[in-house]
Amino acid sequence: MAEGLLSVENLRVRYGTVEVLKGVTLQVQMGQIVALIGANGAGKSTTLMAISGLVRVVKGSIRLAGEPVDGLPPEAIVAKGVTQVPEGRRIFPRMTVLENLLLGMGPRRQKQERRKELDWIFELFPVLRDRERQLAGTLSGGEQQMLALGRGLMARPKLLLLDEPSLGLAPKLVAQLFEVIRQIHRHGVTILLVEQNAYQALRVASQAYVLESGCVVLEGSAADLRENPAVKQAYLGG
Amino acid sequence: MTPGDFFFQQLLNGLTIGSIYALIALGYTMVYGIIQLINFAHGEIFMVGAYLGLAAILLIGKVHPGLNPTAGLLLTLLAAAVGGGFLGLVIERVAYRPLRQGPKLSVLITAIGVSFFLQNAVMLVFGAQDRYVPPLLQVHRWQIGSVTVTLMQVIILAVSIGLMAGLQRIVYRTGLGRAMRATAQDPLAARLMGISVDRVIAATFCIGSALAGVGGVLFGLTYSTINFHDGYLIGLKAFTAAVLGGIGNIPGAMLGGLLLGFLEAFGAAYLSTQWKNVVAFTVLVLVLLLRPRGLLGERVAERA
Numbered sequence: 091m092a093e094g095l096l097s098v099e100n101l102r103v104r105y106g107t108v109e110v111l112k113g114v115t116l117q118v119q120m121g122q123i124v125a126l127i128g129a130n131g132a133g134k135s136t137t138l139m140a141i142s143g144l145v146r147v148v149k150g151s152i153r154l155a156g157e158p159v160d161g162l163p164p165e166a167i168v169a170k171g172v173t174q175v176p177e178g179r180r181i182f183p184r185m186t187v188l189e190n191l192l193l194g195m196g197p198r199r200q201k202q203e204r205r206k207e208l209d210w211i212f213e214l215f216p217v218l219r220d221r222e223r224q225l226a227g228t229l230s231g232g233e234q235q236m237l238a239l240g241r242g243l244m245a246r247p248k249l250l251l252l253d254e255p256s257l258g259l260a261p262k263l264v265a266q267l268f269e270v271i272r273q274i275h276r277h278g279v280t281i282l283l284v285e286q287n288a289y290q291a292l293r294v295a296s297q298a299y300v301l302e303s304g305c306v307v308l309e310g311s312a313a314d315l316r317e318n319p320a321v322k323q324a325y326l327g328g
Numbered sequence: 329m330t331p332g333d334f335f336f337q338q339l340l341n342g343l344t345i346g347s348i349y350a351l352i353a354l355g356y357t358m359v360y361g362i363i364q365l366i367n368f369a370h371g372e373i374f375m376v377g378a379y380l381g382l383a384a385i386l387l388i389g390k391v392h393p394g395l396n397p398t399a400g401l402l403l404t405l406l407a408a409a410v411g412g413g414f415l416g417l418v419i420e421r422v423a424y425r426p427l428r429q430g431p432k433l434s435v436l437i438t439a440i441g442v443s444f445f446l447q448n449a450v451m452l453v454f455g456a457q458d459r460y461v462p463p464l465l466q467v468h469r470w471q472i473g474s475v476t477v478t479l480m481q482v483i484i485l486a487v488s489i490g491l492m493a494g495l496q497r498i499v500y501r502t503g504l505g506r507a508m509r510a511t512a513q514d515p516l517a518a519r520l521m522g523i524s525v526d527r528v529i530a531a532t533f534c535i536g537s538a539l540a541g542v543g544g545v546l547f548g549l550t551y552s553t554i555n556f557h558d559g560y561l562i563g564l565k566a567f568t569a570a571v572l573g574g575i576g577n578i579p580g581a582m583l584g585g586l587l588l589g590f591l592e593a594f595g596a597a598y599l600s601t602q603w604k605n606v607v608a609f610t611v612l613v614l615v616l617l618l619r620p621r622g623l624l625g626e627r628v629a630e631r632a
């Protein structure tokens with residue numbers, strides 16, 4: 091078995107008295123794209139929030155390259171190379187595109203490194219270069235998603251967590267977005283992708299997990315899951 | 329005095345007191361911008377700053393009576409800024425941070441509690457009576473026509489402009505400022521970017537409180553007497569200034585402070601000094617009624 095980059099074991103999380111994750115176990119190997127699919131409220135986003143250190147883990151463990159990271163504050167997890175691009179993009183609307191990107195880089199970086207990262211991001215997303223000085227809130231939805239991705243990549247993460255990146259994008263943009271995700275992956279970034287668009291997610295990923303009411307109900311290679319009758323019926327429209 | 333000179337004299341008076349309001353209003357607006365808390369203890373930090381200034385002046389007089397007055401002024405301002413900033417840090421850490429996950433009302437009530445605590449602490453240390461603040465610099469005035477400009481007014485303007493320019497620089501040109509604005513716009517996203525939100529909030533309290541501390545010294549030197557109650561009224565007025573400019577908006581606090589200073593000065597001059605506070609608080613009521621987001625508190629359209 092290849093080296094496990096992220097390993098989540100029996101993860102339990104509750105909001106108040108409601109148990110949202112009831113023992114989720116999943117693995118992400120270095121260099122993979124892993125998809126986490128499931129219906130609304132299945133606990134996909136909560137899983138990512140737990141990995142990012144934003145919700146308290148009741149039970150279970152989260153390890154990064156073998157090292158436990160649950161219980162660490164979010165900034166420590168970012169520093170360890172795990173960045174999340176949250177659902178709804180959540181760019182800073184009243185700051186410029188450039189400022190958004192610089193924020194993604196974290197506080198402790200040098201000036202020269204900054205230029206290098208920016209060049210990389212602008213190469214991936216040329217549209218952002220043209221809009222460098224523009225307020226992020228004035229970008230179109232698709233451009234905002236590119237900015238959110240670019241901002242997440244500024245930290246040069248080992249593992250990128252993507253929460254519903256295709257949400258609210260026009261179909262043409264969705265195809266473009268998944269192309270960008272492939273490109274990011276080709277740059278050597280490991281990706282854990284949460285998606286409701288199971289069709290696209292299972293095409294881009296190599297491994298996948300299906301989450302239902304806080305439990306992993308199916309897992310396997312994305313190719314197998316694409317052919318799985320239950321998955322076809324529930325998530326791929328028959 | 330011609331009506332024109334009279335007008336300019338009031339303009340100058342308004343500019344002076346308005347600058348002090350602006351310095352304090354910045355602390356209200358910065359803290360509100362970042363954690364949506366009206367820090368009711370902020371006026372007391374201003375008041376403590378005034379007393380720290382008094383203590384510094386007395387101490388300098390005792391330890392080093394022959395000290396150059398300019399150096400004395402700088403030391404006094406520095407003492408109040410450092411002391412005020414430190415006080416802000418302690419208050420945030422001890423009184424507000426433990427309640428951050430709790431209901432907003434708990435923090436608000438705690439802020440009022442902190443304000444009582446500081447008033448009474450200062451009263452116990454310095455006494456309940458008015459305290460005289462000895463002038464650091466010799467009284468100096470210039471006559472321009474029949475308009476009188478005092479050295480203290482010039483100092484207040486210079487210090488306020490300098491501090492506001494410095495703040496503007498921190499907020500819009502440094503990593504800390506970027507982190508502060510990001511936290512104000514979306515704390516969750518800021519945390520996902522690896523920003524330590526706790527530290528950013530602490531820094532915000534520290535900077536705002538340091539400005540209030542300096543405001544306290546300038547106030548004490550201008551009016552020559554201070555009282556442990558002063559934080560209440562001045563704090564409320566600075567809060568009015570922050571609301572007038574648009575709470576949460578930094579340039580708004582500066583503008584609001586100056587406008588309130590002008591309104592007060594003209595109200596006092598053309599109506600009567602007894603109307604000064606009425607004018608100030610009528611402004612608060614009118615702004616809250618007619619334009620609750622304040623003059624500059626307009627939000628940029630946020631597209632999904």
